[in-house]
Amino acid sequence: MTRGFWDTLSYPIIGLAPMDGVTDATFRALTARYGHPSITFTEFTAAEGIRAGAERLLEDFLYCEEERPVLGQIFGADPDAFFIASAVVSALGFNGIDINMGCPAKSVAQRGAGASLILDPERATEIIRKTKAGNKAWAEGSSLQQLGVPENLIPLIEARRNALGITSRQLLPVSVKxxxxxxxxxxxxxxxxxxxxxxxxxxxxGRTLKQLYTGFADWDAISRAAKIIHSTGTSVLGNGDVKNKEDALEHCTTYGVDGVLIGRAAFGNPWIFTDHTPTEKERLEVALEHATYFAKTAGEKNFVRMRKHLLDYTRSFDGAKELRSRLMRVSNLAEVESIIRSHIDNHLIL
Ligand SMILES: Cc1cc2nc3c(=O)[nH]c(=O)nc-3n(C[C@H](O)[C@H](O)[C@H](O)COP(=O)(O)O)c2cc1C
Known part of the structure; x- marks a missing residue:
């Protein structure tokens, strides 16, 4: 088994869970800077889409050095597509490859991907094997062409490798969520x-596919599984409803896991992985930094997607209804800057 970075982390791990539509490269960069989670994951990315040469999917594989160790997460139903996607993740310099077998969304599960693989264990096996094989073939020197990576993606991947200064090829740990x-x-x-x-x-x-995100995560079930996993060389992270760092550490001790991933509680709160409680001013300044970075990477035409994050950063503020409703209507960085600066100047006692 290749364990790679998993053997060099300090335990317990408190990592940032992958969340499609939320934990993009910008979100993760800010979280890495202010929260230093033990690990981060990309949003899940379609293996079949990579095989089909969808260039926009390479945006999902953007990351920054501060995030490391960073895992590229892929999903799909066709094991052969995982071979190719795994080679791409490997070539892009990720620290690990994570396979999504947990997504309950109909659009994913009805295609035989995500959590529906729980009902198709043989396919799940084949997916893990092909993922490992794609990485191994890359590590042993095969070219992207030889591995079947679409021609149009190759120059883009090469350019990214050059920009990041990646020259080595490594056997990477393959994990499952x-x-x-x-x-x-x-x-x-x-x-x-x-x-x-x-x-x-x-x-x-700690939920079934059927539960989606309802009810509570069943940590006793996670704990029972952790015992089984610990009789092998594989590590185990628990996930579901963890509220903060203290809660994370308590879950590790009580349920015998090697760490946890925090998902929704990290919305607008990169400090959740630390002992630091930020002031409102700090939250607003980081919200502005996030918006600035977002405008640069995602472009102002996609700026409406930033509204959700702005709401998340200000959710804990008392009596800030007007601030939130103004932030909910922004369509560019200049508007965010003006709203935040005027709120800091006029409403916060510094
Ligand atoms: C908006 C959203 C998007 C998600 N996208 C992914 C994903 O891309 N890959 C994945 O493995 N899990 C995904 N998840 C599941 C989370 O990683 C995590 O397992 C779940 O939210 C439970 O953890 P929490 O209670 O700490 O949020 C997503 C969850 C949410 C809420």
Whole structure:
């Protein structure tokens, strides 16, 4: 088993969970700068889309050095597509490759990907094997052409490697992020099956596919699975409803996991991985920094997507209804800057 960075981390791990539409490269850069989570993941990216040569998907694989260790997360249903996507993730200099077997969205699960793989363990096995094989072939010197990477993606990948100064090829740890069952809790059988393929790590979100995000994460189920996983060389992270750093450390001790991933509680709160409680002014300044970076990377035409983050940064403020409603209507960076500066000047006692 290749464990790579998993063996050099300090434990317990408190990492940032991947969240499609939220934890893009900008969000992760800010979180890395102010929160220093142990690990970060890209949003899940379609292996079949990479195989089809979808250039825009390479944006999902942007990351910054401060984030490391950073894992490229891929999803899909066709094992052969994972071979190619794994080679791409490897060539782009990620520290690890994570396979999504937990997404419950109909658009994903009905295609046989994400959490529906819990019902198709043989396909899950094949996906892990092909992911490892794609990375191994790359590490041993095959070219992107030889590995079947679409011609149009190759110059873009080469350019990214040059810009990042990546010259080496490495065997990378392959991990799985999944749920505790499909429509009932079957986590013991499921992890036993996954362990046959010796993933470096398994992350368990303590809900079934059927539960989506309702109810509470079942940490007792995670704990039972952790015992099984710990009888092997694979590590295990728990995930679901963790509120802050203290809660994260408590979950590690109580449920016997090697660490946790924090998802929704990190919205607008990069400090969640630290002991620091920011002032309102700090929150606003980082919101502005996030908006500035977002405008630079995603472009002002996509700026409406920034509104959600601005709301998240100001959610904890008392009596800031007007501020929030103004931020909800912004369409460019200049507007955010003016609203935030005037709020700091007129409403905050410094
Ligand atoms: C908006 C959203 C998008 C998500 N996208 C992904 C994803 O791309 N990959 C993944 O493995 N999990 C994804 N998840 C699941 C989270 O990583 C995490 O497992 C889940 O939110 C439970 O953790 P939490 O209670 O700390 O939020 C997503 C969750 C949310 C809310």
């Amino acid at each position: 999944t749920r505790i069952g499909y429509d009932s809790v079957t986590v013991e059988d499921w992890v036993q099956h996954l362990l046959e393929e010796t993933p470096a790590n398994i992350t368990l979100h």
